[in-house]
Amino acid sequence: SQQGEEDPQALSIQEGENATMNCSYKTSINNLQWYRQNSGRGLVHLILIRSNEREKHSGRLRVTLDTSKKSSSLLITASRAADTASYFCATDKLTGGGNKLTFGTGTQLKVEL
């Protein structure tokens, strides 16, 4: 079962605009990660934010985490056509010495020229 929901399910914007995606999850977490997936291909890790962090930046990406609301957001600034992809949040939880990543439902982003 999915850990959480992502909102919106799909987002279409013009190149140069900012894109914001939200992720909500259900249980307590250790870290939250964001991944990108181009159509039918492998996932690419974007950023990891720890449960004791509130905000993190990486290039044009900004991630926030609110553990009290069990939610995170991913902001992509100055979007490009190459940013067109599906974006997933994933929460990890320590389990018996291993690490179980639970993915959200994903947001499909389309950036138009």
Add this chain to the structure above:
Amino acid sequence: DSGVTQTPKHLITATGQRVTLRCSPRSGDLSVYWYQQSLDQGLQFLIQYYNGEERAKGNILERFSAQQFPDLHSELNLSSLELGDSALYFCASSFGPTYNEQFFGPGTRLTVL
């Protein structure tokens, strides 16, 4: 290119058959994870191995099994295949057993007819 390799890229087989998917982790990574991605279930964690030992288990069916060999490559065996097993199967790797970003392979697309 994440450095994780998966073979084969595509696999088409019939119901009731057995297949083996293979994964080689990034050089230096000791953990291997298997995920299933389907339209109805989304991305589901199946199982994790760390340095040859099972570390975490997810929604893996009893018909499915995996192992990690001394050279750290891993195989996922799917038996008594059903139509609903058609999906993309991803392998990912990380250095440690916990709290790591995971590097995903390109996936194996399994079609069961």
